[in-house]
Amino acid sequence: MKIQESAENYLETILILRQRIGQVRSIDIVNEMNFSKPSISYAMKQLRENGYILMDESGYITLTDKGMEIAERIYERHKVLTDYLISLGVDEDTAKGDACRIEHVISPMSFEMIKKAYLESQKKDK
Structure with missing residues (x-):
């Protein structure tokens, strides 16, 4: 399946942030990528719906196996x-x-x- 370049960038950023700071929240991605909160919120929703990330009740983001494979590549x-x-x-x-x-x-x-x-x-x- 072909994934959009922007989604690849988000997944890569989540991986990099996880390695650097441990747990990752949307605000960390906002600060890293210098995008607006609504843009990141929408992107995270799309990644969640497509099975690339999971988000817990505290807002912490985890890459799924599918998301991790793309991020690492x-x-x-x-x-x-x-x-x-x-x-x-x-x-x-x-x-x-x-x-x-x-x-x-x-x-x-x-x-x-x-x-x-x-x-x-x-x-x-x-």
Whole structure:
């Protein structure tokens, strides 16, 4: 199933926040993404209805297995692509921005080849 880029970004943000602060609430996503509370509330409702997140009675958000799979895939792409671009000489801010756009459209095959090349180059540098 194809998921929209915005949903991938929300799921990735939830994963990153969970790793950084532990429990995640909608307000944390608002602060991280600089979006309005109503926008985040609507997005969380859509993610809940589509089975990507769970929200408890206190408002804490948990990724479902389906949501976690997508979040981890996008986050891995983001990290590898960012690091790879930096290793090619791209400045960090540009690399992060470009990786954020590329991570949503790159094919699994192309990503795996870039990842393989990057990891091999890292082994040679050590």
